[in-house]
Amino acid sequence: xxxxxxxxxxxxxxxxxxxxxxxxxxxxxxxxxxxxxxxxxxxxxxxxxxxxxxxxxxxxxxxxxxxxxxxxxxxxxxxxxxxx
Amino acid sequence: xxxxxxxxxxxxxxxxxxxxxxxxxxxxxxxxxxxxxxxxxxxxxxxxxxxxxxxxxxxxxxxxxxxxxxxxxxxxxxxxxxxxxxxxxxxxxxxxxxxxxxxxxxxxxxxxxxxxxxxxxxxxxxxxxxxxxxxxxxxxxxxxxxxxxxxxxxxxxxxxxxxxxxxxxxxxxxxxxxxxxxxxxxxxxxxxxxxxxxxxxxxxxxxxxxxxxxxxxxxxxxxxxxxxxxxxxxxxxxxxxxxxxxxxxxxxxxxxxxxxxxxxxxxxxxxxxxxxxxxxxxxxxxxxxxxxxxxxxxxxxxxxxxxxxxxxxxxxxxxxxxxxxxxxxxxxxxxxxxxxxxxxxxxxxxxxxxxxxxxxxxxxxxxxxxxxxxxxxxxxxxxxxxxxxxxxxxxxxxxxxxxxxxxxxxxxxxxxxxxxxxxxxxxxxxxxxxxxxxxxxxxxxxxxxxxxxxxxxxxxxxxxxxxxxxxxxxxxxxxxxxxxxxxxxxxxxxxxxxxxxxxxxxxxxxxxxxxxxxxxxxxxxxxxxxxxxxxxxxxxxxxxxxxxxxxxxxxxxxxxxxxxxxxxxxxxxxxxxxxxxxxxxxxxxxxxxx
Ligand SMILES: Cc1cc2nc3c(=O)[nH]c(=O)nc-3n(C[C@H](O)[C@H](O)[C@H](O)COP(=O)(O)OP(=O)(O)OC[C@H]3O[C@@H](n4cnc5c(N)ncnc54)[C@H](O)[C@@H]3O)c2cc1C
Numbered sequence: 001x002x003x004x005x006x007x008x009x010x011x012x013x014x015x016x017x018x019x020x021x022x023x024x025x026x027x028x029x030x031x032x033x034x035x036x037x038x039x040x041x042x043x044x045x046x047x048x049x050x051x052x053x054x055x056x057x058x059x060x061x062x063x064x065x066x067x068x069x070x071x072x073x074x075x076x077x078x079x080x081x082x083x084x
Numbered sequence: 085x086x087x088x089x090x091x092x093x094x095x096x097x098x099x100x101x102x103x104x105x106x107x108x109x110x111x112x113x114x115x116x117x118x119x120x121x122x123x124x125x126x127x128x129x130x131x132x133x134x135x136x137x138x139x140x141x142x143x144x145x146x147x148x149x150x151x152x153x154x155x156x157x158x159x160x161x162x163x164x165x166x167x168x169x170x171x172x173x174x175x176x177x178x179x180x181x182x183x184x185x186x187x188x189x190x191x192x193x194x195x196x197x198x199x200x201x202x203x204x205x206x207x208x209x210x211x212x213x214x215x216x217x218x219x220x221x222x223x224x225x226x227x228x229x230x231x232x233x234x235x236x237x238x239x240x241x242x243x244x245x246x247x248x249x250x251x252x253x254x255x256x257x258x259x260x261x262x263x264x265x266x267x268x269x270x271x272x273x274x275x276x277x278x279x280x281x282x283x284x285x286x287x288x289x290x291x292x293x294x295x296x297x298x299x300x301x302x303x304x305x306x307x308x309x310x311x312x313x314x315x316x317x318x319x320x321x322x323x324x325x326x327x328x329x330x331x332x333x334x335x336x337x338x339x340x341x342x343x344x345x346x347x348x349x350x351x352x353x354x355x356x357x358x359x360x361x362x363x364x365x366x367x368x369x370x371x372x373x374x375x376x377x378x379x380x381x382x383x384x385x386x387x388x389x390x391x392x393x394x395x396x397x398x399x400x401x402x403x404x405x406x407x408x409x410x411x412x413x414x415x416x417x418x419x420x421x422x423x424x425x426x427x428x429x430x431x432x433x434x435x436x437x438x439x440x441x442x443x444x445x446x447x448x449x450x451x452x453x454x455x456x457x458x459x460x461x462x463x464x465x466x467x468x469x470x471x472x473x474x475x476x477x478x479x480x481x482x483x484x485x486x487x488x489x490x491x492x493x494x495x496x497x498x499x500x501x502x503x504x505x506x507x508x509x510x511x512x513x514x515x516x517x518x519x520x521x522x523x524x525x526x527x528x529x530x531x532x533x534x535x536x537x538x539x540x541x542x543x544x545x546x547x548x549x550x551x552x553x554x555x556x557x558x559x560x561x562x563x564x565x566x567x568x569x570x571x572x573x574x575x576x577x578x579x580x581x582x583x584x585x586x587x588x589x590x591x592x593x594x595x596x597x598x599x600x601x602x603x604x605x606x607x608x609x610x611x612x613x614x615x616x617x618x619x620x621x622x623x624x625x626x627x628x629x630x631x632x633x634x635x636x637x638x639x640x641x642x643x644x645x646x647x648x649x650x651x652x653x654x655x656x657x658x659x660x661x662x663x664x665x666x667x668x669x670x671x672x673x674x675x676x677x678x
Contacts, residue, residue: 004584008591012247012269015123015301017131017226019335020416022300052131053227060415081419 002041007033010044017052024059028080043073087265087520088275092118092243093507095264095279097250097306099125101133101226101491102470103285104233104242105179106449109499111240115508118277119237120248120266122301122594126230129287129299130491133226134338134412136201136218137183137492138485139176143197144216147208149173152217154210154671156486159369160479161621162644162673163319165662168475171447172486172493179492180219188232189221201409202343205369205483211678214367216343218485223338223412229488249594250305251523253282253313253466254515261466262513264309265523269594272587274527276520280510281465281502283449284310285495288439288471289605294544294551296436297329297336306472308601310443311608315453315463316648316657318474319441320605321613322622324482325374325556329435331393333420337413337432339484342366344409346398348377349429350385361678368678371481371622374434378556381433388431395429402426434556438487440478440622441608443468444648447475449498454648459659465513467502469494476646479661480621530596536581539596546573546606554613559626563614570610571654574603608649615656618643635675644673 002010010033014025025048036044046067047055057063059077066074094110096103099121110117121128140147152173157164184190184198191199200216208215221228237244247269254263254276263278289304290296307317327348328337342348348366350356360376361368368376377394380386387395398406398413403426406414417425444452446460449469455461470491477490553566580596619628619637628637648657663670 005586005589008584009589011591012589012594015127016299017123017127017129017301018299019132019297020420023333023335023420026300051126051227051231053224056415060419062411062415 002036002038006041010041013048020056021052021059024077024081028077031080040073040076043070046070047073047077088273089278089515090118090275091278091512092116093279094118094281094283094502095120095277096283096285097264098128098285098287098470099244100128100285100287100470101130101229101233101488102495103283104230104237105492105495106283106285106469106499107242108233108237108240109496110502111237111242113503113508115503117242118245119242120245120250120277122247122249124246125234125244128230129302130226130230130488132299133488134223135203135340135343136220136225136485137180137488138203138206138217138483139180139219139489140173140217141177141180141198141200141219143193144200145208147215147217149176150668151208151210151215152176153665153668155205155207156477156483157671158211158676159205159481159483161481161638161676162479162640163322163476163620163646163661164479165476166665166670167662168447168477170665170668172477172489175493176489179489179496183229183232183492186232186236189228191220191222201340202367203484204339204342204367204373207364211363214364218340218343220340223340223410225488249597250309251526251597253309254519255313256513256516260464260513262515263519265520267594267597269589272590274520274523276515278512278515280507280512281467283467283469283498284443284472285470286472289602290436290439292547292550292602292606292609293436293555294547295329295334297326297334298436303598303602304472304605305598305601306443306468307608308604310468311604311651314650314652315443315451316650317441317608318444318646318648319476319612320608320649321616321647322440322480323436323554323609324370324438324440324622325434326437327370327373327377327434328396328432329437330416330420331431331433334435335416335420336435336437337396337416337430338410341396341398341410341413344405345401346396348373349395349397350380351387351391352385356380356385364678369481369483371624372676372678374556375624377434393431393433396432397429398425399427399429438482439471440474440480440482442472442474445473445475447497448501449473449494450501454657454659467498469498480623526597530580530582530593531585533579533581536579537576538583539580539592539599542573542577542580543599543602546570546602549573550606550609554609556624557626558613558624560614560617563610563625566610567614570606574607577603604651607651607654611654612647612649612656616643616647640673
């Protein structure tokens with residue numbers, strides 16, 4: 001489980017440059033942010049360190065090139081994207 | 085305890101296109117520049133811009149700045165200041181070539197020149213026919229621009245303060261700007277930035293509406309700071325609706341779609357824009373198209389089971405063009421509308437997109453206010469550029485691609501003005517003794533709160549109210565009701581409560597501070613809108629409709645003037661529109677038809 005401080009930071013860093021990413025990332029944090037494991041947290045951090053367009057291409061499934069070891073979080077994000 | 089003081093020649097608040105274009109100009113001149121940003125610079129909202137930058141390069145067809153000037157004046161529904169518009173249109177090719185030289189990866193023609201795509205409202209020969217004027221980098225124009233500017237800034241030694249939120253302007257006894265206070269998110273501490281000049285480049289306040297194409301970060305902080313410092317906000321009643329926001333999601337489908345040939349259809353499959361705008365059709369300006377869509381829906385020709393949207397049809401463009409020129413549109417269709425745009429039309433509705441009003445400035449980006457009979461008296465040391473400013477080149481309605489242009493032209497102009505007026509050799513004015521007290525008191529009030537509502541609950545009520553009372557359908561009655569409701573919500577925002585009182589990276593606290601800014605932007609919008617008894621550009625009111633005396637509801641005799649809203653006393657003032665360009669003849673007002 002991640003700490004409140006980690007979650008708070010994550011919330012801020014999930015504020016993105018465009019709405020598409022905001023919508024999906026907020027949906028993800030609202031659904032299960034508080035329950036992230038340390039590993040999921042780290043994976044998400046590596047993804048949100050990317051530029052918005054690159055992140056969106058991954059979330060949208062346009063590319064399968066993403067930071068090593070982030071596979072599980074990528075599928076969670078893609079799942080979040082399609083489950084409205 | 086004293087606050088930490090950082091000292092710079094210039095402090096720029098905001099690292100979007102406007103902020104970074106300006107900081108670059110200053111840093112290149114050897115000035116010490118600090119740029120503060122709530123988020124990492126390349127994550128600023130400018131990254132969302134896909135369509136392009138408007139400049140009359142004439143690479144595809146005959147074009148020149150006079151045509152661009154005409155389109156912008158007409159697009160503004162004669163509320164734009166013609167001196168500023170001339171300045172912007174003349175400078176446009178220069179700032180685009182500047183970016184090209186910095187390495188911006190523009191799309192190219194086979195002959196190596198910059199490719200330009202058609203866009204709504206761009207015409208040649210004074211409205212005769214559409215002309216391709218938008219310079220783009222595929223559908224990543226904003227992204228490419230931010231990266232280019234960021235790299236150049238790093239090279240020129242601009243200092244970035246990332247995840248710092250500016251809170252308030254510090255003005256001295258003479259009213260001059262001498263710095264800002266800012267909160268460092270990582271520590272939760274407030275510090276002072278003492279500077280010879282302060283430049284606001286904080287972007288728009290699109291999150292005051294419930295249905296918006298804007299990212300969550302667009303909370304109008306610069307507007308809030310200006311309003312609290314006694315500076316009026318100009319023309320805030322004018323908000324652009326983008327005709328093609330995805331129904332039920334808000335996500336924007338770039339106007340580049342229509343530029344590439346996409347067509348708006350009603351439930352009968354009719355290309356209805358042919359009826360409303362026989363010449364420009366689907367490429368007419370945004371406000372005009374939004375109202376036509378609205379009319380189709382109101383008259384029962386909307387699509388879908390509830391008849392509440394319009395269909396944007398790209399199917400005839402073919403898979404190759406869509407995937408090459410508009411790949412993101414394909415993705416958005418799949419992800420936010422469950423539609424394959426290659427095979428079927430996508431549901432769209434007019435959605436809040438861009439704030440035409442803002443902090444009043446002149447063409448050098450200097451903030452101007454009425455004083456002793458002069459409506460445009462400069463506030464020393466204070467500048468505003470980009471979407472948070474109102475210079476005013478967009479008037480009552482902005483043309484697509486003119487915002488990125490505005491950022492580049494006025495970001496650069498503000499930088500040049502400071503360099504030319506010898507900022508480097510100017511002395512720092514002393515900080516007032518109480519600098520920082522006001523911001524600290526605002527934070528202490530939040531930290532000491534033991535009861536009250538949560539910031540996001542109040543913000544959500546505000547958004548709903550704004551959507552209802554200041555949306556694309558406006559009537560005098562709904563606007564008057566909106567004023568009462570929004571003022572009541574703003575009252576509630578005076579006593580917010582925080583669950584978490586920790587200092588380090590307290591996102592809830594940051595959001596509470598943002599809510600204060602949202603409130604100022606929303607009050608300015610609602611009050612200014614209810615007071616303007618006419619229809620003009622994006623401010624379209626049912627009560628003021630087309631008549632012989634007032635074509636399309638526009639009343640030039642009484643209302644060809646800029647609104648100025650003051651937070652203190654919630655009062656309004658007005659100032660004249662500048663109809664006199666710098667060197668050419670004025671474009672006289674006529675009825676706007678397309
Ligand atoms: C989806 C979309 C597509 C668009 N496409 C186009 C287009 O193709 N062509 C066009 O011309 N226009 C387009 N626009 C409009 C255009 O993108 C924006 O108007 C423009 O990018 C705004 O730039 P800016 O530099 O003023 O502000 P922004 O890019 O919004 O940057 C604001 C900066 O201010 C910072 N900031 C804000 N408040 C604070 C604070 N309190 N303290 C510290 N920092 C702060 C932020 O962190 C950020 O760095 C589009 C808009 C949207 C929503």
